[in-house]
Amino acid sequence: MDAARVNIYDVAQEAEVSISTVSRVLRGAESVSPETRRRVQEVIDRLHYCPSSIARGMTTSKTNALGIVLPKMLNPFYAMIYTGAFDEAVRHGYSLNMFLRKDFLLDPQRSVALLAERRLDGAIIYIEYLPHEADDRLREILRNLKRHMPLVLIGCVPQDLDFPAITFDMAEILRQSVAYLVGLGHERIAFIGGLQDDQDPMRRDVGYEQGLRDAKLPYVASYRVYGDGTAEAGEAALDRLLDSLQPAHWPTAVIALNDMVAMGCLSSARRHGLRLPEDLSLIGCDNLLFAPHLFPPLTSVNLNQQRLGEQAVQLLLSGEKARRQAEWSLIERASCSKPAG
Amino acid sequence: MDAARVNIYDVAQEAEVSISTVSRVLRGAESVSPETRRRVQEVIDRLHYCPSSIARGMTTSKTNALGIVLPKMLNPFYAMIYTGAFDEAVRHGYSLNMFLRKDFLLDPQRSVALLAERRLDGAIIYIEYLPHEADDRLREILRNLKRHMPLVLIGCVPQDLDFPAITFDMAEILRQSVAYLVGLGHERIAFIGGLQDDQDPMRRDVGYEQGLRDAKLPYVASYRVYGDGTAEAGEAALDRLLDSLQPAHWPTAVIALNDMVAMGCLSSARRHGLRLPEDLSLIGCDNLLFAPHLFPPLTSVNLNQQRLGEQAVQLLLSGEKARRQAEWSLIERASCSKPAG
DNA sequence: GGGTATCATGAAAGCGCTTTCAAAATCACG
């Protein structure tokens, strides 16, 4: 490394030109005679000179770096958003810096500093439900951060957060999922959600109930259960639901919060002697990598996470102040069919 | 944003001190009188001043940023490495920049520039098999990059690549996997690999054969098949294997390249009327999130990807020039048992 | 051939910090 790293002066001296000239050939274009350009380039190569984006950022006050704040990276759901955003950023000549929400939600001071210090050219922030106290902090952080760089929010963004945003219309997705199952002939449709209804900022419950109402089906409280988004929680939730009811009243279809929960449901259903899809239809969400390879292949809502990431970067770079709904689609596979009864 | 972003001079002026003093309170410590510190801090808060890490990097020639080059991010395997490295980096006060191998393996010039321009304080590079032409390019890139920053290689790193490294001992893992199955009583053990034997830089095939030899079992060529690492390929590979043999000769155990391949095997086995684990034991690799939730829960080699990421960062920051083997363990679940016969 | 437009180059001022060195202020103590 180093041992006095070569800088633009070294190159200039060696090539017997001024640093302005070196700078010119570095950035291509501009008027430099072919001969000079050749000579300078030769020296650059010979000396393995590599200009410092730090120094460049110093004068241009552009870093060509964006930031993205995600709850975590281990969940493939977020990894997909990241990937989409990353590719799009690179396509535009930017890099993309990751931040984890736990680091981001420290005290307001430090949190803002975390991103602002780096002088990012913009940031994308994934929002979802937070307990009140953290929510207030988040709002303060966003307000402060906004002074430092343009922001785009994605995910489950409350209406009153006034930022450019791309959001999931989970209520609508739930409504249409119910409609899909109703279309197959189901009348007893359960929903395993992640949070108590009024705590879910996306109000999936509203969509679920609307779907039932659309089909003139009754809302059955025991068909509405909760897990925390993991396979274990999904398994436990369906266990609870099934164990609390006579088999005659068991739902013929279950909509799961996500694919991990659906996977847990699969175990529970198997243990209860239910065959899929004959005895129980199942819909997941997120369309993770393994969904097509489960037995039976899992019908799942594709939230187009990569596309979301892409769009977020585009929105960020465009400077527009729009609020959009993310694209989605239901991927039909073998885990849903008309009820056997 | 901006509208003349506030800098250290603004703060100094407002607080009626010199910029040196502001700089001092910024970095804590050093002798600044409590009264002065208070006054300066008050101005900093009031003006929402946030020091520029760019400018700081300019003088200190440290960026507090590391880089990591991975083949992709969508595969949870890499996401886990990333996560481990990220957390460890943050713990040491560094950020971690991601790069994709496809962007990294452009022509040598641009590739080196990609990382070097950013003046990272070090980089971790995931290495695995590459076609010859790309391999040569990689070596040149590594050689050049080395001038600019300390490097740590991880993954399947050829012996002759002289860098600090943490590598997977896949041959040993295969050997022990075979031994495990032999211990259960299996005598017909198949292996679904990803590359023709001599193309796999980790020579899994050597470990597989060694395992058989240790147990005095014959090497059966038809038990050695190939997929490309996806579930589809795994399914097709096991299909081919089973369809080419009389059921009496079918293997009683399969070692899959990874969990995705194992998942594909599950489908194939099911279609061939095989029950797991009674008729067929199955071992995966990577211990992905879904492994415990398959049916039956999948026995899988845990490569401790997160730990690997952590260790890579530690090695990088330590400056040591060591070559280490990554930790791993076999997670026993229900997909393996003694053969029914 | 003189004057003007055009091109190629260089000098120098910043960008916003850290850091060294020296000066000023405060303290300790006989």
Added chain:
DNA sequence: CGTGATTTTGAAAGCGCTTTCATGATACCC
């Protein structure tokens, strides 16, 4: 109260670039 030691502060140089402005060199035209 004076002196030296110590603490607190400021001035200024520099980090490696970009960019503006000025200058010298060429080309073009009547």
